[in-house]
Amino acid sequence: MTSQPQNPLVEEYFTDLRRRAGRLPRQQRKELLAELRAHLDDGMDAAQSDADTLNMLDALGTPKDIVDASAPPDTTGGPTGRLALASGVAALILIPTLFLALILGAVAIFLGINARKSLRSTGQPTSVATGAIAVGTLAVVVGLALTVLLAFSSL
């Protein structure tokens, strides 16, 4: 385009603008940046001092205001906000599941222990009962671990 010597104030402004415009749809971003670039170039043609340049940038407004004006404000909270909400919802859904896991695990352990006692006393193999205790213990341990993890991640 024009062979404008790079003015650091202007370049800093434009870099900030380009970064913020990243959230706009591609075509809109291209147009906005082209318009602002042309405006800055025209303005620099007329500027005779750093004060002029600063006044031009002040009059333009902040890159944030310009990009905000280009797009409806991100009411979903942005990608991070949406991820946060999804995590919260997943946590809520998992909580009853975890309680179930803990309860059923405890039930498995309890029933397994009882079954082993009566099986032993009648000399029958206890492998199933032992297996139940093992699975139940695993469920309780994993359930507790996940509960603790969730508790920490929601902090």
Added chain:
Amino acid sequence: MGRDGSPGAQLRKGVLEYCVLAMLTQRECYGFELVRQLGDVNGLVTSEGTIYPLLSRLKKDGHVQTTWRESDEGPPRKYYAITPQGEAELNVFRAEWHRFRDGVDYLLNQGET
């Protein structure tokens, strides 16, 4: 958008696009001159840069159209011109604005006595 609660800000937001159209009714302008002229009108624009997104929207709505023209001062320039639809919109606004302005003036003057 902190400052935007002020009465001035709300007013400006509503009428700015019609001010742009009114300016273009006279003749087509390229971005820089349009923005600068609007900026010169006292109290109308706080952030000149936001006029560009406004122009994009006007173009999308069909109230404004753009043409590239050669310029002897450098690269081609994008010129904005009002469309017949834009003219129609402006006329509707003009009538409403007069009515509105007269009504508000009347009430404000009453309140001053």
